[in-house]
Amino acid sequence: MKNFLHIIGLLTLFIMLSFSDADFYSSMTKADYNEGSKTLKFTTKLNTKHISDAIKINPNTAGFEAEVKKYVNNNFDLYINGSAKTLTFTGSQVSGETVWVYFETSGVAEITTLRIRNSILLGTFPRQLNLVNIAYKGKQRTMNFQRGKETNEVTF
Template sequence: MKKFLQFTGFLTLILMMSFAEADFYSSMTKVDYVEGSKTLKFTTKMNKEHISDAIKINANTAGFEAEVKKYVNNNFDVYVDGSPKALTFTGSQINGESVWVYFEANGISDINTLKIKNTIMLSTFPKQFNLVNIAFKGNQKTMNFQRGKEVNEVSF
């Protein structure tokens, strides 16, 4: 219940800040474990203008999607039980002001610890806040990332 209240409070804060004049820099990643294929599936949502500033390429150019994928690959690392996992990109899309990037890590039969290094846009925006929500075999975990706290680890 405490985590639910913390998460609800965080969402309320985001909504309140969305009405403020200052920009709010954030990304959100959802991680789902698919037991049948032994795969961790990642869905990352970012602001189109912010990621465009970070990779220094206009979102309307032909190479934008490839640069976003390369950027996420260089700024998002996953370790399962201490072992680094290769990320395979499965797609991306622009939807209004958001950019969605889809990737996965295969060959994961179980997880005792999940460590993530998430530096998405942290070097571009000092107040960048990255949120990662993980669903693994009925367990829900949340990780927060910002400058000075680029790595986080949870246990299952």
């Protein structure tokens, strides 16, 4: 019995140590449709260290926001009803361990299909997982993206 408890204790310690260096890589994007302005607004939450590593610039420097904008524009594409849409970067905010990125597209009268290519941080972190939650006229859809599955589509 004593040997059994010793083995269980060692296995528990081994399992706990195997998770100690595991870092979780994810981003979360919320897309909200504003029917009055016909605008689809996006808010993306990123880990400050992860995005800083990807764009290779310190988040406390003056050029950080411009580099984040360029990075998001290069790694996030939007197609509504089969047509590519232009994303307008409206700002970003560093808040401790989190970077909030804001962008939008206007002139969205009706959405039947929404296709997104989201490769944010996938090139830097192979285990990265990106989630996008879309709210459109009372309907909710969720997309997930990972390396090898950078594009996803939903219908409304």
